[in-house]
């Protein structure tokens with residue numbers, strides 16, 4: 001058995017595992033962080049593409065930003081000394097388009113996620129038919145659901161706003177964020193605020209207008225909030241999201257091991273023993289599994305078969321992105337905004353296009369345009385099967401048909417993420433409660449499979465797992481007592 005000073009092992013070096021390590025370090029608990037691949041960050045991956053003069057392209061393979069309303073990733077970045085690297089989106093150009101019968105159609109001004117809060121732009125928009133608009137207006141009169149039971153996002157939207165609002169807005173935008181299927185997606189696990197607004201205000205529309213007004217009253221119009229943070233709905237880092245990962249990896253002083261897969265976890269007299277793929281084993285008092293749920297299922301199966309079954313029941317879909325750069329002089333994109341979302345009903349092989357060079361500064365070299373198309377998931381699973389040449393050809397065809405882009409790209413980058421997106425189906429939160437209840441003491445699961453898929457939720461869950469684990473191992477901790485099994 002290998003010597004170790006660590007008392008806690010964290011398995012998985014994505015943002016959840018890295019965050020757990022950071023907060024264990026803050027609590028003074030010696031830890032090991034074990035990652036099976038040769039790099040930190042998991043689904044966070046930024047590539048800098050050079051060769052076009054002084055500047056680089058910043059190409060995101062996975063996430064390109066995180067939601068500002070959930071503060072945990074921003075707080076972590078600040079703790080790591082990255083406050084001056086944080087950057088918002090270019091909100092002056094924050095228009096989103098929805099593909100409507102093959103044509104990019106602006107989402108009307110004032111639509112907050114799904115709910116119209118400004119009458120005129122909504123009334124004039126061609127996106128929703130007159131009957132569909134009337135049906136959305138009925139939200140003001142439909143009595144709220146009073147119980148706390150879960151329902152699908154599709155059922156909720158149909159109930160309050162009608163099926164056209166579901167097809168044209170909620171499905172591409174709200175299920176799109178989660179790469180989910182609206183007909184299976186849990187409202188309570190993905191948009192609990194909507195049920196809350198419905199119950200508190202009697203209608204979603206009244207609730208959204210009230211929250212918008214509350215926000216506007218506290219808003220000064222400046223680019224930064226009084227606390228110095230970018231005043232934007234989405235935040236990223238100047239050199240890409242990977243800056244957060246790099247700063248974490250550089251600030252962690254524990255025992256960090258790449259290319260180290262954990263194969264088995266066994267119970268031991270004072271905790272657990274991890275069996276590694278290289279044949280060695282490591283004794284620790286507690287384990288935090290920041291691995292995908294299906295990987296965690298196999299690791300906990302011998303110790304907690306019920307938890308393993310529940311973990312294995314969390315579905316995943318595979319998704320991918322293809323980024324393409326163009327000379328600005330060779331393309332004339334008809335959209336003034338961040339990009340285009342595509343309803344499933346349009347039946348395209350891609351799900352959305354982001355104009356990365358409009359959405360953020362510092363993403364593309366001057367005089368160029370950087371685009372990113374999303375594919376896979378439940379909307380276009382067939383695109384995951386294409387090889388690189390077929391995928392590029394498909395993306396070029398889509399960009400030509402949807403945006404009129406016919407030039408040859410300067411370069412392209414493809415990222416495929418297999419079994420990457422956990423699906424929060426109806427009943428998800430009850431499943432997570434049951435998993436947590438079925439795990440033995442000292443064994444914790446954390447990460448995107450459980451209580452939020454976005455980076456801020458992963459940071460928060462990693463932090464909470466670290467704090468719970470620190471509280472468990474701390475009482476026995478003393479300088480002389482750190483574990484050192486031979």
Ligand SMILES: Cc1cc2nc3c(=O)[nH]c(=O)nc-3n(C[C@H](O)[C@H](O)[C@H](O)COP(=O)(O)OP(=O)(O)OC[C@H]3O[C@@H](n4cnc5c(N)ncnc54)[C@H](O)[C@@H]3O)c2cc1C
Nearest residue numbers: 012014015016036042043062063064262447448453454455
């Ligand atoms: C294409 C795409 C775009 C996205 N866009 C956004 C966005 O814009 N904003 C946002 O907030 N979120 C976004 N997300 C979601 C977000 O990126 C993820 O939810 C988050 O990064 C997951 O982090 P994690 O640490 O929980 O898991 P992961 O990143 O999956 O990390 C888990 C790690 O565990 C390792 N591992 C697995 N098994 C073992 C083992 N046996 N031993 C050791 N290590 C193991 C894996 O190699 C991996 O590194 C996006 C996701 C994708 C795929």
